[in-house]
Amino acid sequence: MKIAVEKDIREIDLRANEKYRISQIVLMENSGIALAEEVKKHVNRHSKVIIVVGMGNNGGDGLVCARHLHNESYSVKIFMIGNLKKLSEHANQNFEIIKHLNIPVEMINDIGGVKKLGKLIAYDDVVVDCIFGIGITKDVEGVYELAIDAINDSEGYIISCDMPSGIHASEGLVMKTAVRADKTVALCLPKVGNIMYPAAEYNGELVVKKISVPNELIAEMSLPLETISHEFIKQLIPKRQRNSHKGVYGKASIIAGSFGMTGAAILCGKSALRSGVGLLKLIIPESLHTIITTSVPEAVTVPLAETRKGVFGINQVEKLVQTCDAADVIAIGPGCGQNAEMNEILRHLITLVDKPVIIDADGLNTLAKHVDVLENKLNKVVLTPHPGEMSRLTNLPLEVINQHPIRTASEFAHKWQVIVVLKGARTVVALPSGQIYINVNGNPGMATAGSGDVLTGIITSLVAQGLTPENAAIAGVYIHGYSGDLMVSQKGEYGLIAGDLIEGITHVFRNLELEV
Numbered sequence: 001m002k003i004a005v006e007k008d009i010r011e012i013d014l015r016a017n018e019k020y021r022i023s024q025i026v027l028m029e030n031s032g033i034a035l036a037e038e039v040k041k042h043v044n045r046h047s048k049v050i051i052v053v054g055m056g057n058n059g060g061d062g063l064v065c066a067r068h069l070h071n072e073s074y075s076v077k078i079f080m081i082g083n084l085k086k087l088s089e090h091a092n093q094n095f096e097i098i099k100h101l102n103i104p105v106e107m108i109n110d111i112g113g114v115k116k117l118g119k120l121i122a123y124d125d126v127v128v129d130c131i132f133g134i135g136i137t138k139d140v141e142g143v144y145e146l147a148i149d150a151i152n153d154s155e156g157y158i159i160s161c162d163m164p165s166g167i168h169a170s171e172g173l174v175m176k177t178a179v180r181a182d183k184t185v186a187l188c189l190p191k192v193g194n195i196m197y198p199a200a201e202y203n204g205e206l207v208v209k210k211i212s213v214p215n216e217l218i219a220e221m222s223l224p225l226e227t228i229s230h231e232f233i234k235q236l237i238p239k240r241q242r243n244s245h246k247g248v249y250g251k252a253s254i255i256a257g258s259f260g261m262t263g264a265a266i267l268c269g270k271s272a273l274r275s276g277v278g279l280l281k282l283i284i285p286e287s288l289h290t291i292i293t294t295s296v297p298e299a300v301t302v303p304l305a306e307t308r309k310g311v312f313g314i315n316q317v318e319k320l321v322q323t324c325d326a327a328d329v330i331a332i333g334p335g336c337g338q339n340a341e342m343n344e345i346l347r348h349l350i351t352l353v354d355k356p357v358i359i360d361a362d363g364l365n366t367l368a369k370h371v372d373v374l375e376n377k378l379n380k381v382v383l384t385p386h387p388g389e390m391s392r393l394t395n396l397p398l399e400v401i402n403q404h405p406i407r408t409a410s411e412f413a414h415k416w417q418v419i420v421v422l423k424g425a426r427t428v429v430a431l432p433s434g435q436i437y438i439n440v441n442g443n444p445g446m447a448t449a450g451s452g453d454v455l456t457g458i459i460t461s462l463v464a465q466g467l468t469p470e471n472a473a474i475a476g477v478y479i480h481g482y483s484g485d486l487m488v489s490q491k492g493e494y495g496l497i498a499g500d501l502i503e504g505i506t507h508v509f510r511n512l513e514l515e516v
């Protein structure tokens with residue numbers, strides 16, 4: 001599903017009006033009706049509906065909702081917060097109607113008004129939060145902050161209109177404080193603030209409602225952001241043919257492991273195999289050979305000379321590059337360690353070997369020292385950083401990455417023309433074209449050592465099987481999260497480990513096979 005930022009919604013409103021002759025007041029009417037429909041699901045015969053409205057169009061939606069509920073004989077009370085002189089044009093039109101109806105309206109101007117609101121809300125009540133939507137411009141202070149606290153402290157069921165008030169629609173940030181809703185009714189499209197953390201925690205259940213914006217209009221907008229859908233992934237997954245052999249499903253070379261980090265190579269390799277690659281070569285420091293062949297007997301191993309520290313040693317570059325020549329895709333980084341040899345290996349792979357390269361973990365830490373080698377890349381490059389690695393790649397503080405993951409990933413993808421998979425509770429896949437995919441499956445159990453190695457294995461395997469690196473990155477994060485969600489039901493969030501994700505991959509592909 002497409003995801004909007006504030007300016008997209010402004011553009012949608014403008015086009016709806018100018019091209020399709022659908023005025024803002026019609027959209028507001030539909031928004032208020034959609035909101036009322038959701039409210040009705042949560043009222044009982046004891047309930048009051050308390051609608052708290054601000055001075056913008058979000059408040060206008062609340063006034064429409066109040067009118068429709070009142071017409072259907074629900075017990076409605078409106079609290080208005082702000083300076084009435086600043087009421088938006090369309091909210092004001094609706095306020096004029098409300099004045100003629102028998103709906104009680106109170107102004108909240110000070111702490112007294114806030115206390116009155118707080119006292120009124122009882123256990124069975126529904127509070128409809130229409131203070132701010134996408135129009136929030138600054139931190140929430142003063143009486144607004146107190147009103148939001150009162151709503152959060154209440155025992156009522158809280159429904160937010162469009163956005164929980166206090167959430168920045170485009171950045172997904174909390175503007176000092178925000179309503180903690182039980183349900184959020186997003187209008188027309190979900191916004192970044194409904195999807196990305198920390199804001200997403202404030203939504204409660206997220207429902208997206210159509211408000212009569214034509215599908216044609218949405219289709220003609222160039223909206224770069226979207227969530228990864230199951231349907232999309234299903235049609236990407238390569239079908240296995242009856243009359244086929246291992247060569248059909250691609251050759252992957254994975255450069256991984258070092259003394260003390262053998263597991264990364266094993267996890268990454270097993271994950272690639274479980275994701276369907278035909279032939280797998282594991283290129284590893286030689287002392288790991290026995291343990292790796294025992295753990296991943298299905299892979300061909302290429303042991304290379306190593307330093308005394310157990311990382312790839314000097315003069316191995318040429319041999320390694322030769323070894324990769326026959327591969328359809330190369331992955332480098334899991335558990336590799338960092339040394340001068342790694343710099344050289346990476347530079348050769350990116351600038352002299354014409355194959356897609358997936359770079360993870362220590363591959364990224366190595367790349368961070370010489371990002372400009374990407375200027376001379378011969379083929380597509382996929383980077384799979386976590387926020388710490390992204391911070392090293394961009395030289396931006398970690399807080400900036402955490403606060404603006406979409407922006408940092410997409411700017412880097414655009415600048416260096418690479419595919420960036422910025423990992424997190426909402427993994428962002430940013431493509432050089434400017435398209436951005438957000439993954440919404442997965443769970444906190446997956447925040448565990450080795451989880452990233454498994455993801456790299458899946459992406460590598462999918463490229464080997466013929467997916468474009470862009471599609472492999474998108475499908476990879478989805479399959480990884482899907483696996484985590486299947487396995488967490490057996491292992492729990494504490495018990496889930498990276499090896500379980502590899503087992504989960506088999507169930508994911510089995511489910512996808514059965515759905516075809």
Ligand SMILES: NC(=O)C1=CN([C@@H]2O[C@H](COP(=O)(O)OP(=O)(O)OC[C@H]3O[C@@H](n4cnc5c(N)ncnc54)[C@H](O)[C@@H]3O)[C@@H](O)[C@H]2O)[C@@H](O)CC1
Binds near residue numbers: 088132134139144189
């Ligand atoms: N296409 C759509 O999705 C439509 C959306 N509509 C609604 O319109 C909303 C957007 O309306 P607006 O642009 O009027 O914006 P909002 O209603 O979200 O908020 C703007 C108001 O809040 C004030 N404000 C902003 N930040 C503040 C702060 N920190 N402290 C105090 N006051 C603050 C502004 O001065 C202004 O009065 C959407 O969220 C949605 O609810 C519908 O009415 C119509 C169509």
Ligand SMILES: [K+]
Binds near residue numbers: 165
């Ligand atoms: K709201």
